[in-house]
Amino acid sequence: MKVRLLPCLLLAFSALAGFAQSSQPIHVTVDVTDAPRKILHAQLSIPVKAGDLTLVYPKWIPGEHGPTGPVDNLAGLVIRAGDHELSWKRDDVNMFAFHVNVPEGVSSLDVKLDFLATAAASGFSAGASTSANLAMLSWNEVLIYPAGFNAAEISVSPAVKLPADWKYGTALTKSSAANGVIQFETVSLEQLIDSPLLAGKYFQEYPLAPEVTPKHFLDLAADGPEDLRIKPDAFAAYSNLVRETGALYRSRHYDSYHFLVTLSDQVAHFGLEHHQSSDDRVSEKTFLDDNLALLSADLLPHEFTHSWNGKYRRPAGLATGNYEDPMKGELLWVYEGLTQYLGDVLAARSGIETADEYRAGLAVSAATLDYRPGRTWRDLQDTATAAQILYDTSTQWDNWRRSVDYYQEGELVWLDVDTTIRQLTKGSKSLNDFCARFESVGGNTSPKVVPYTFEDVVDNLNAIVPYDWASFLKDRLTTKAPHAPLNGIEHGGYKLVYTDAPGEYIQAREAVNGDAQAWWSLGINVGSDGRIEDVLAGSPSDKAGLGPGMQVVAVNGRQYTASLLGDAISDAKGNTTPIELIVVNTGYYKVVHLDYHDGLRFPHLVRVDGTPNYLDEILKPMTKAPKS
Numbered sequence: 087m088k089v090r091l092l093p094c095l096l097l098a099f100s101a102l103a104g105f106a107q108s109s110q111p112i113h114v115t116v117d118v119t120d121a122p123r124k125i126l127h128a129q130l131s132i133p134v135k136a137g138d139l140t141l142v143y144p145k146w147i148p149g150e151h152g153p154t155g156p157v158d159n160l161a162g163l164v165i166r167a168g169d170h171e172l173s174w175k176r177d178d179v180n181m182f183a184f185h186v187n188v189p190e191g192v193s194s195l196d197v198k199l200d201f202l203a204t205a206a207a208s209g210f211s212a213g214a215s216t217s218a219n220l221a222m223l224s225w226n227e228v229l230i231y232p233a234g235f236n237a238a239e240i241s242v243s244p245a246v247k248l249p250a251d252w253k254y255g256t257a258l259t260k261s262s263a264a265n266g267v268i269q270f271e272t273v274s275l276e277q278l279i280d281s282p283l284l285a286g287k288y289f290q291e292y293p294l295a296p297e298v299t300p301k302h303f304l305d306l307a308a309d310g311p312e313d314l315r316i317k318p319d320a321f322a323a324y325s326n327l328v329r330e331t332g333a334l335y336r337s338r339h340y341d342s343y344h345f346l347v348t349l350s351d352q353v354a355h356f357g358l359e360h361h362q363s364s365d366d367r368v369s370e371k372t373f374l375d376d377n378l379a380l381l382s383a384d385l386l387p388h389e390f391t392h393s394w395n396g397k398y399r400r401p402a403g404l405a406t407g408n409y410e411d412p413m414k415g416e417l418l419w420v421y422e423g424l425t426q427y428l429g430d431v432l433a434a435r436s437g438i439e440t441a442d443e444y445r446a447g448l449a450v451s452a453a454t455l456d457y458r459p460g461r462t463w464r465d466l467q468d469t470a471t472a473a474q475i476l477y478d479t480s481t482q483w484d485n486w487r488r489s490v491d492y493y494q495e496g497e498l499v500w501l502d503v504d505t506t507i508r509q510l511t512k513g514s515k516s517l518n519d520f521c522a523r524f525e526s527v528g529g530n531t532s533p534k535v536v537p538y539t540f541e542d543v544v545d546n547l548n549a550i551v552p553y554d555w556a557s558f559l560k561d562r563l564t565t566k567a568p569h570a571p572l573n574g575i576e577h578g579g580y581k582l583v584y585t586d587a588p589g590e591y592i593q594a595r596e597a598v599n600g601d602a603q604a605w606w607s608l609g610i611n612v613g614s615d616g617r618i619e620d621v622l623a624g625s626p627s628d629k630a631g632l633g634p635g636m637q638v639v640a641v642n643g644r645q646y647t648a649s650l651l652g653d654a655i656s657d658a659k660g661n662t663t664p665i666e667l668i669v670v671n672t673g674y675y676k677v678v679h680l681d682y683h684d685g686l687r688f689p690h691l692v693r694v695d696g697t698p699n700y701l702d703e704i705l706k707p708m709t710k711a712p713k714s
Contacts, residue, residue: 220286255305359392388429423496453689482634501574578701
């Protein structure tokens with residue numbers, strides 16, 4: 087609306103009036119020595135000129151798809167001009183903006199602030215990011231800067247002070263070190279926020295695929311030295327990942343790449359993508375325990391793929407150029423859905439997981455989406471459009487709400503695209519050809535953003551094989567179908583079935599979490615302590631009155647264990663005796679009877695004889711590892 091343009095222009099003008107955009111960068115030094123106490127200290131020097139100035143804290147963090155900048159954990163903000171402390175005022179509408187008047191004759195402001203690195207902070211990057219022996223520094227947590235400019239237009243000279251015995255990994259380039267402070271080369275604000283730093287007492291850097299240029303590194307930080315080890319086969323697989331991405335994307339859009347892997351049970355577990363690195367946080371034994379390794383097999387391939395799909399090629403609605411303008415997520419089914427598909431495929435092609443394990447994981451994902459009653463009222467497109475309000479939603483009744491389904495359902499859509507291309511061309515073309523064309527535009531480059539639209543996606547698919555791709559995609563995005571789009575699995579030569587034996591992925595999940603996977607039988611997932619994590623709308627458990635958060639204390643008169651619940655489901659098969667549960671709900675106990683008699687049900691993919699075996703073709707490596 088044009089009526090809103092005037093206040094925006096005035097805000098930009100006031101910001102420009104007080105900022106000295108010159109060859110002088112903003113200087114920021116972050117003291118990480120108090121990270122074990124969950125507090126970071128930052129000092130900034132900001133070049134300015136006299137006048138009203140608006141300073142802003144990053145709000146819309148790339149990769150987080152929402153206004154998640156953890157401003158709630160900003161503390162101790164003091165702004166000084168020489169020896170004089172200046173008063174500042176927070177904007178009464180934009181909580182991320184601070185107004186200050188720069189006196190005549192002042193050329194720079196000195197700013198001090200603290201960031202409280204606690205689990206309560208909002209945003210992915212802020213949640214539980216430190217422990218006694220390690221820290222992940224996300225620069226957006228410790229910066230304020232003048233409003234009214236694109237991030238690429240502001241230069242920043244970053245430095246960090248670490249505990250004396252800590253080492254670090256980052257995509258930034260060190261320029262000097264003195265008095266315990268490590269100085270990095272000056273970069274744009276955009277590149278700085280895109281370049282987190284992982285540091286720790288127990289730290290190890292492993293070069294990957296040494297014959298490949300540019301160089302790639304696996305940087306590990308752990309709570310103890312024993313967790314820095316990595317099995318030889320796993321290490322070889324991550325080197326293969328570097329080779330496979332080169333063959334698939336036919337380009338590199340970075341000067342070097344660092345997998346920044348935090349191995350800790352004391353931090354939040356997730357992944358966040360960057361152009362030249364990835365912030366990957368996993369359990370402390372991930373590289374030593376086969377079950378943990380399987381459960382996170384797709385993480386590094388997923389975030390690595392984002393360097394091409396998401397960071398370099400980015401939906402136009404997410405390519406805002408700054409951290410204040412709202413992002414639009416309508417193409418997240420490409421940004422995240424295509425990345426989910428390619429990350430899983432690359433995990434299998436590289437040997438991070440086996441083809442059987444890949445199919446086991448795909449079966450669980452497909453079956454979960456197929457048992458998703460929320461799809462009858464919310465289409466896939468709305469999960470992408472509404473992304474900014476869906477990431478922090480509760481997992482309770484999530485099957486009815488639908489959350490960020492554009493990841494896993496987007497994967498099914500892109501598997502359908504891949505197998506359709508193979509069908510149309512009788513196997514001579516595939517999504518590999520689309521990736522080589524779409525992700526490599528411009529050839530090898532340093533980090534930059536090349537935006538795209540829905541029409542660009544369709545045009546690039548048509549360049550591989552002519553088809554009505556626009557209708558193909560829109561149908562899968564906007565249809566409120568009661569079941570998941572499983573055409574890609576079926577065109578790939580497989581079908582989804584259920585048996586009473588769990589596959590590799592569910593076995594790993596049960597071994598790690600100690601929970602009971604009764605989703606496709608009773609319609610509940612139950613934690614190791616008997617607490618019901620979620621209930622499937624319309625299932626036997628839903629009809630019996632069970633709800634998320636209730637706790638199962640007894641199964642058929644015996645104290646709850648996951649194995650007892652499984653036995654009860656099996657024993658009830660083929661007879662008329664209901665399964666009896668005693669549950670507690672906010673202090674009140676009740677007996678629940680489940681009239682279910684079809685036994686245990688776990689999803690699997692099975693081969694359909696006589697059909698093209700495209701799925702297995704998709705998983706074949708595109709490269710050969712060099713002989714050792």
